[in-house]
Amino acid sequence: MAELINPNPIIHERKAHLRSKPVTRAEVVGAGTDEEREPIDVLEIFEHIRDINDPEHPYTLEQLNVVSEEHIIVDDAKGRVSVRFTPTVAHCSMATLIGLCLRVKLLRCLPPRFKVDVQLTAGSHSSEAAVNKQLADKERVAAALENPNLLGMVNKCLQGPAGEAGGALAMAP
Template sequence: MQNSNPTLLSAADLPSRQSASKPVGGSIFDQPLALPDPFEASESDSDGELMEEPIDEQEIFDLIATISDPEHPIPLGELAVVSLRDISITAALPRSPASPLRKVTVLITPTITHCSLATVIGLGVRVRLEQSLPPRFRVDVRIKDGTHSTADEVNKQLADKERVAAALENGTLMGVIQKMLETCR
């Protein structure tokens, strides 16, 4: 069981829709004023309800790629622990694909096959997505097949709602997860 992972990727090479950061010393007055176009279609449908903005795999990647590794000050995206190709969004109710409920599946690839913090990384990704996504999304975070020596046990822990809830009540563990999420944009 070998991971091709310990390669570091450049943040500039990661896929992202997020805009580049502003130069230091810039002023809000240096930017042109953007006013809404009064003739542009509104964000509501004919019934007057707000339309749901679609969320895609790129947006999910942008949410989790900047989470820090718990052992190193390097983002998970740069470590290739998370990648765009390992994120999928599917209908949560396969028999009712028109339902707004969606399932987000994220496969994580630990940097080494015996990573002792794989569960913590999975919890960090799960917490970030559950805090960021609307309630119509169900989150499934798993270890990618063949990338970890105890993937079945880690996946069982990450899928068990009671275990996840108990882990999130642990103050020390939540401190580690909050530290991981400090770098999120």
């Protein structure tokens, strides 16, 4: 077995989540039109990404505190989602894979009108600029997802806890 990058990660309790408040009819974007819909918010984005499996440990990104609601920004009106994530160690060699998993999960779950930005939390990684550059490059992301081994790793991480099939279809962005 390969040596673990972080052999003793801190495990956090999974939070119970309920919508912060019910969405009222006045808050529904496009009320009175054919495009009535509930706006996408931070909680919805967090619910999509919290159960992504860590590629190294049998825990979710939420349990390892790699993702949190505080590092998500959503602008539903402009169709933008920004997620910052924090690896468990500053030299994590899985950071790019984790970022790729976050991007793929959101691209699969969100309407195509959304632009998704995934980056490391500032100061959280020794190769922050290089990882962020890779995650922002659409051509590199597309090329990575054409690699069957890498796509298999991403799909495995996206299965969720105990092998749930939460977005494990082989879909490219």
